[in-house]
Amino acid sequence: MRRRRAVAAAGAVSAGLLLLSACDKPTAISTITVGSDSVSSEATCGGEGKALTTEALNECLQDKGIDEIKVDPTETVRFGVDPDIAKNGWTILLNGQPLVESSKKTYQAIPGSVFFNAQYGAQGDSTLVSVKEGEDEATGLWSFRLKKDED
Numbered sequence: 001m002r003r004r005r006a007v008a009a010a011g012a013v014s015a016g017l018l019l020l021s022a023c024d025k026p027t028a029i030s031t032i033t034v035g036s037d038s039v040s041s042e043a044t045c046g047g048e049g050k051a052l053t054t055e056a057l058n059e060c061l062q063d064k065g066i067d068e069i070k071v072d073p074t075e076t077v078r079f080g081v082d083p084d085i086a087k088n089g090w091t092i093l094l095n096g097q098p099l100v101e102s103s104k105k106t107y108q109a110i111p112g113s114v115f116f117n118a119q120y121g122a123q124g125d126s127t128l129v130s131v132k133e134g135e136d137e138a139t140g141l142w143s144f145r146l147k148k149d150e151d
Contacts, residue, residue: 028082030131030142034075034112039067039144047133047140060141061096061130070149073113077146080107081131089135095121095128102135115146124148 027047031040045060046052052060071077081090089102092110099120100108114120115127125148133140 027140028084028133030082030085031080032069032129032144032146033078033080034069034071037069039069041067041142041144043133043140044130044143045141046138047142049139051134051137051139052141057138057141058096060143061093061128066128066143066145068145068147071112071115071146072149073116075112076109077112077115078107078109079131081133081142082106085131085133085140088133088139091132091135093130093132095123096130097121098132099129116148 027043029040029042031038044066045056079092083106086104086106089104091102092099092108094115099110099114114122115129116122116125127146129144129146131142132138133142
């Protein structure tokens with residue numbers, strides 16, 4: 001009886017590994033943290049090492065089904081990316097425009113007030129923020145919506 005269970009368990013593990021090997025490799029993760037809240041996402045577009053066309057990027061920036069996080073303008077917004085993204089260089093975009101220089105670090109921090117400041121292209125109480133992978137050509141885009149939280 002014990003031997004049958006062991007064989008059945010080994011078979012289940014083997015089948016699970018076979019299924020996993022048939023799956024596509026998930027794209028790298030980008031994370032935004034504000035205070036004790038954070039939201040992580042796989043690539044909204046790309047993230048597989050191939051250059052994205054300008055049309056694909058523009059379409060991706062229109063994506064409505066993206067993760068949101070509330071941001072108190074007095075808090076710091078922390079961006080973190082997988083080392084796979086960092087090695088290719090990455091830039092934070094605010095409403096599609098570069099906010100900072102490209103970086104190869106896995107972490108950057110920006111004051112929350114920047115994301116709601118008209119001087120930086122922000123409009124109203126909601127801002128589209130994206131992490132763009134690639135220095136010369138974009139190979140991936142991770143997008144988030146920051147909602148102003150003044151509670």
